[in-house]
Amino acid sequence: MLLAEVLYYLENLEFMRYAKVIGLASALALGMGAMSAHAVEKRTLCVFDIIGTSGDTYNVMTDYKTAALNWGVDLDLKVYTDEKIAAEDLKAGQCDAAAITGIRARQFNQYTGSLDSVGSLPSYEHVKQVIAVLSSGHPSINSKMVSGKYEVVGVAPMGAAYLFVKDRTIDTVGELSGKSIAVMEYDAAQGKMAAKVGMSPVMSDITNFAGRFNNGSVDICFAPSLAYSALELYKGMQPNGGIIKYVLGQLTLQVLVRQDRFPADYGNKSRKYMFSQFDRTMRLIDNADGEIDKKWWINIPQADVARYDEMLRESRIALRDEGIYDPEMMTLLRKIRCKLDASRAECVSPQE
Numbered sequence: 001m002l003l004a005e006v007l008y009y010l011e012n013l014e015f016m017r018y019a020k021v022i023g024l025a026s027a028l029a030l031g032m033g034a035m036s037a038h039a040v041e042k043r044t045l046c047v048f049d050i051i052g053t054s055g056d057t058y059n060v061m062t063d064y065k066t067a068a069l070n071w072g073v074d075l076d077l078k079v080y081t082d083e084k085i086a087a088e089d090l091k092a093g094q095c096d097a098a099a100i101t102g103i104r105a106r107q108f109n110q111y112t113g114s115l116d117s118v119g120s121l122p123s124y125e126h127v128k129q130v131i132a133v134l135s136s137g138h139p140s141i142n143s144k145m146v147s148g149k150y151e152v153v154g155v156a157p158m159g160a161a162y163l164f165v166k167d168r169t170i171d172t173v174g175e176l177s178g179k180s181i182a183v184m185e186y187d188a189a190q191g192k193m194a195a196k197v198g199m200s201p202v203m204s205d206i207t208n209f210a211g212r213f214n215n216g217s218v219d220i221c222f223a224p225s226l227a228y229s230a231l232e233l234y235k236g237m238q239p240n241g242g243i244i245k246y247v248l249g250q251l252t253l254q255v256l257v258r259q260d261r262f263p264a265d266y267g268n269k270s271r272k273y274m275f276s277q278f279d280r281t282m283r284l285i286d287n288a289d290g291e292i293d294k295k296w297w298i299n300i301p302q303a304d305v306a307r308y309d310e311m312l313r314e315s316r317i318a319l320r321d322e323g324i325y326d327p328e329m330m331t332l333l334r335k336i337r338c339k340l341d342a343s344r345a346e347c348v349s350p351q352e
Contacts (some may be wrong), residue, residue, distance in 0.1 A: 045075040046095035048083040102252035109147040114329040119312030121250040135275035154255035154274030159224035159285045160247040168242035181220040182209040242298040
């Protein structure tokens with residue numbers, strides 16, 4: 001109200017006769033300050049980055065902080081190298097918002113948390129298409145972004161995930177049997193998929209799975225290319241290991257907020273902004289891919305590619321039926337796969 005009154009009096013010539021320039025300037029400054037203080041809300045964004053403040057995720061979210069000022073929110077970034085603690089602090093209200101992986105985010109929103117489902121997004125074009133849908137602003141989609149007190153206000157790619165193995169002779173589905181694999185203890189899907197092909201799941205978390213692979217405690221781990229350098233997975237592959245060149249899943253970064261602590265249209269603006277950063281995040285992934293020595297890649301027989309595809313399709317259906325994956329997201333992902341490749345068998349006889 002103070003700024004409005006100042007502007008009113010500026011137009012009033014009678015008032016101008018009595019106002020002193022210095023007093024008017026002070027009143028204007030106070031009015032603008034009051035408006036600014038009222039318009040911008042201070043909130044805490046807890047960011048999971050296993051590297052800390054020098055990591056790529058933290059840097060991306062630093063620019064997100066700048067963008068959020070335009071949406072009426074001043075974010076205080078707090079970095080976590082342990083994702084579990086970041087998620088727990090979001091639940092406890094210590095964080096107003098959090099940037100965590102999609103797998104960890106599934107507990108807050110099953111719909112978006114099912115994006116990271118096994119084998120559902122074969123390429124980055126598939127990832128781009130689904131994020132475009134989620135950021136479209138369509139009311140039917142926006143309603144799925146909210147679950148309980150939480151809203152997913154942005155999704156970004158974190159890269160395709162592959163099997164890192166200690167023995168490069170493991171290049172077929174059958175040869176996975178009997179091998180130990182580090183799986184995330186909070187993701188039932190990984191353990192079930194491993195058991196399906198006869199592997200022995202070793203419950204781990206994001207802070208120790210790489211160490212177990214590198215020191216030989218497990219034969220296999222499941223990770224994106226971003227982890228190759230960041231977590232020194234090349235140590236675990238020496239001397240005779242490698243990376244099976246088959247996309248087992250796409251990992252995502254998801255930004256969640258406690259909805260009642262943010263402006264009404266914050267989610268729409270944030271999701272559109274995050275989608276606008278897709279190419280930037282892809283450059284980070286491409287750079288990580290470029291750091292991997294080509295000698296590590298293990299090409300698998302084409303016949304085994306088909307076996308992997310079928311195995312993962314069956315796993316997705318089973319995990320959907322068990323309530324782990326969201327049915328509506330599974331349908332959306334199938335439609336995107338069929339849009340990009342109508343020759344897939346699932347497009348003729350869909351079960352997802």
